[in-house]
Amino acid sequence: MRAARYHGVRDVRLEQIPEPEPGPGQIKIAVAYNGLCGSDLHEYFNAPTFIPMEPHPLTGAHAPCVLGHEFSGTVVAVGDGAGVFGPGDRVAVRPTYSCGECPACRIGAPNICKQLAFHGGSAAGGGLSEFTVVDETMAHKLPDSVSLLSGALVEPLAVAQHAVNRAAPGADDTVVVIGSGAIGIGVWLALRARGIEKVIVSEPSGQRRQAISRLGAERVVDPTSQDLQTIVDEVSGGVGAAVVFDAAGVPQAFADGLSVLAPHGILMVVSVYERGLDFNPTALLTGEHTITTSLTYSDTEFAEVIANMERGVYGADGWTDVIGLDQLTDAFELLRAGEAVKILVEI
Structure with a gap:
């Protein structure tokens, strides 16, 4: 074969x-x-x-x-x-x-x-x-x-489902997804399935912005020409993002994510980095921010994704x-x- x-x-x-x-x-x-x-x-x-x-x-x-x-x-x-x-x-x-x-x-x-x-x-x-x-x-x-x-x-969407389950954003939270490749789209779909409406997607690729917009994303930002912080402030009432999902795996995504976090906000890394980044943990202190990560999934999340597919969410x-x-x-x-x-x- x-x-x-x-x-x-x-x-x-x-x-x-x-x-x-x-x-x-x-x-x-x-x-x-x-x-x-x-x-x-x-x-x-x-x-x-x-x-x-x-x-x-x-x-x-x-x-x-x-x-x-x-x-x-x-x-x-x-x-x-x-x-x-x-x-x-x-x-x-x-x-x-x-x-x-x-x-x-x-x-x-x-x-x-x-x-x-x-x-x-x-x-x-x-x-x-x-x-x-x-x-x-x-x-x-x-x-x-x-x-x-x-x-x-199902497998890549289960990766996203696991990340969203771990971060557990609330229904009224402002959430940012950085990167709208397959995992970023999966995160957006999982957030939508949870009924979370205040979601902002940041993506420099025009083709990928168009793809997630076709799926129904309403707040899609080009970080090369728009100010992400301004849009997050508008949506959150100046509070910031309760959760940011780094689905891009590049240093700029990490920096952008930290910059828009609300006090006690969570930066969830759900991407593979090909190279390291310069990072000073002092940047976390003033907002008591949390950086956490997500890897793969469980059988439960596979079942959740399939159930969402069956009811037409994915x-x-x-x-x-x-x-x-x-x-x-x-x-x-x-x-x-x-x-x-x-x-x-x-x-």
Whole structure:
């Protein structure tokens, strides 16, 4: 079967590899769609971070490895002892593996496991292949009303859902989302689902501003020509933003976020930074601000996203593009240049 395998920076190859078969407790999935995300770009353009070059301590996997951790598909076979799903079931997959033994796992936070691994990066197989095999505990069944295309968006939207759940903004709070790529859009959708109306989106890319505006965002700011602080003051009555989500992962986003926080405001970082930033913690003192972070998700958040899709809150229209597997590296370049919001690969 064909698969996209990561060998190193700027070295992703379409190769023929053996078709996997499910083992005990596993299901085999014919992949329908796989989304590309910011972490894929980081690995491709910058350096392997989540992809191990030596055997991963939990899974034993290492590069070259099949990419793709945001995917949906149809079950085509089940292994011994797997009884939750059957052939023909349509699923989205939570791609994370955890050890169950580290301090994070022991307190019920496997999403920050010390040995966290990802299907499609640091485990055997991935969504950028014709077929893949996962433990059936990682799959979530899609309702009939949720398409396989939308199913491939469950994973990134669950990232955003987890960040919003952790920050827990109130219904009357003013909230700022910096960056309207896929995660920024996901955060905006999750805020809308919670009934939060005073949301300001800051995004320098005209194409991405248009995409989130098409979805219904009313307060969309171009930080290169508009003053974010002035708009936040207008919306909040001079109080500032109770929560800022940094979904951009660049130093300017971090600085802009801090500058508009209300007293006791929260800056939630939900993006991967390719390089560090200069930061003086004294900037936090006068407002007793909190900087916190969010990583991946839980099965609960997968279920929340799917439920929101079923009731029509989330969808793929207006912010996604679909390509073929042969266009993969071109898609990386488009995303890197900000010329696309979310690209899904049709397998």
